[in-house]
Amino acid sequence: MRVEVGPDLDSFRTAARGLLARGVSPEQVLFTEEGSGQGSLLAPAVVPASAPVAGLSVPPAFLELAQKVACHRSPERWGLLYRVLWRLTHGERKLLEVESDADVYRVLTLAKGVQRDAHKMKAFVRFRRVEREGEEFFIAWHRPEHFIVRYVAPFFARRFPSMRWSILTPDASVSWDLEQLTYGPGVPRSQAPEGDALEEMWRTYYASTFNPARLNVRAMRAEMPKKHWATLPETRLIPELVRQAPQRTSRMVSPKLELSESSRFMPEHQDLASLAQAAQGCRACPLHERATRTVFGEGPAGARLMLVGEQPGDQEDRVGRPFIGPAGQLLDTVLAAVGLEREQLYVTNAVKHFGWVEGEEKQRLHAKPGRSEVLACKGWLDAEVAQVRPKMILCLGATAAQAFLGPGFRINLSRGQIFETPWAKAWMATFHPSALLRMPDERARAQARIHFEADLRRAADTLRALG
Numbered sequence: 001m002r003v004e005v006g007p008d009l010d011s012f013r014t015a016a017r018g019l020l021a022r023g024v025s026p027e028q029v030l031f032t033e034e035g036s037g038q039g040s041l042l043a044p045a046v047v048p049a050s051a052p053v054a055g056l057s058v059p060p061a062f063l064e065l066a067q068k069v070a071c072h073r074s075p076e077r078w079g080l081l082y083r084v085l086w087r088l089t090h091g092e093r094k095l096l097e098v099e100s101d102a103d104v105y106r107v108l109t110l111a112k113g114v115q116r117d118a119h120k121m122k123a124f125v126r127f128r129r130v131e132r133e134g135e136e137f138f139i140a141w142h143r144p145e146h147f148i149v150r151y152v153a154p155f156f157a158r159r160f161p162s163m164r165w166s167i168l169t170p171d172a173s174v175s176w177d178l179e180q181l182t183y184g185p186g187v188p189r190s191q192a193p194e195g196d197a198l199e200e201m202w203r204t205y206y207a208s209t210f211n212p213a214r215l216n217v218r219a220m221r222a223e224m225p226k227k228h229w230a231t232l233p234e235t236r237l238i239p240e241l242v243r244q245a246p247q248r249t250s251r252m253v254s255p256k257l258e259l260s261e262s263s264r265f266m267p268e269h270q271d272l273a274s275l276a277q278a279a280q281g282c283r284a285c286p287l288h289e290r291a292t293r294t295v296f297g298e299g300p301a302g303a304r305l306m307l308v309g310e311q312p313g314d315q316e317d318r319v320g321r322p323f324i325g326p327a328g329q330l331l332d333t334v335l336a337a338v339g340l341e342r343e344q345l346y347v348t349n350a351v352k353h354f355g356w357v358e359g360e361e362k363q364r365l366h367a368k369p370g371r372s373e374v375l376a377c378k379g380w381l382d383a384e385v386a387q388v389r390p391k392m393i394l395c396l397g398a399t400a401a402q403a404f405l406g407p408g409f410r411i412n413l414s415r416g417q418i419f420e421t422p423w424a425k426a427w428m429a430t431f432h433p434s435a436l437l438r439m440p441d442e443r444a445r446a447q448a449r450i451h452f453e454a455d456l457r458r459a460a461d462t463l464r465a466l467g
């Protein structure tokens, strides 16, 4: 009997249920895939949909494996899955524990192949920004080995919930419209948009974090297969970085601080107390003119986690301590929820003076610092990092992240991802808590809060893993 199934697990599940109900053994059935062009002299049999088979129960481990195996490109997968299912339901309930069994071994091998492919897709998808009717979209083209778009898409929806994106592959495509995932047909590479500013950001980031001391070309090629290089902007740098490796190794072993305007005000001894005192006299950018005082970072030298915000707010400017206003209170609540104690962290801002404009009721309204002010103040931030030497840096908001990685960094695109950087073993960016407080839409605010907490939880877990 020939049975035609769709390319997804649901279609197989319906067919398998019908076959089991009719007692059709694996030797009696040949599975083919709709539209696969697999010819046969046999006309496909229509397996009637069946009610659940009485007494039939399948171990959860099989369902988990079947989800992965269904994504594999191998045409044998449906027959293999049915054979294992048949055996599990005909007296071999513990079959999956026998890894030396030929069917079990094959199922595990296919599942591992899919898992590996999914891992590569999560690591190697690079979005490009496009604008349509004034709205921002992000599009990526990727060539997975297997049919994993539906399997991996929920990961990207969780990772990038607040941007509209599409991932195109030769077999299928998926789009996220901020609310739901929609699947479509495959798209050839020629229809995916070409480079933009994001590529530049990836290249800058990759060049700044590329660690020549650990250069291992074979391992790098194994981890980053050549077939993905066409869609990875950073790979264009690899030949040049490999050529420069010996020279760059010595640079990374003794890193230099970038010279910024504030360097002129640095004290001779750069312990945290001396730095904080010297920063009170900083005049490296115009922000000091309207602020009450410099708000320097606070926390123990040797803190394992450093939090970097944008700039002090109205209350911080009056009191002289970072993150004590409404945003600081929200931060404290979430830190406590994920098991991080603020007293053990070093908390600072990318810019140390409060920038503001006057509101209609003469209140002082936050004004985002410009790039020149961030660069001018970077000397203080670098000095704090050098003194604290945190295992992990968590940037709150785009301004803080861009102080490290440049203006191409986007919170929506790279929030929650852990990077290894020259400043700390682990580096991550997330929303600024004040951005959450400012969101007018209640639903968006609630969603952002969930992501903010998840990111901080991930930071806490990472910190624990770093030992």
Ligand code: SF4
Residues within 6 Å of the ligand: 262, 279, 282, 283, 284, 285, 286, 287, 288, 294, 351, 352, 353, 373, 376, 377, 378, 380
């Ligand atoms: S914002 Fe930073 S660079 Fe500008 S004056 Fe204040 S401390 Fe100096």
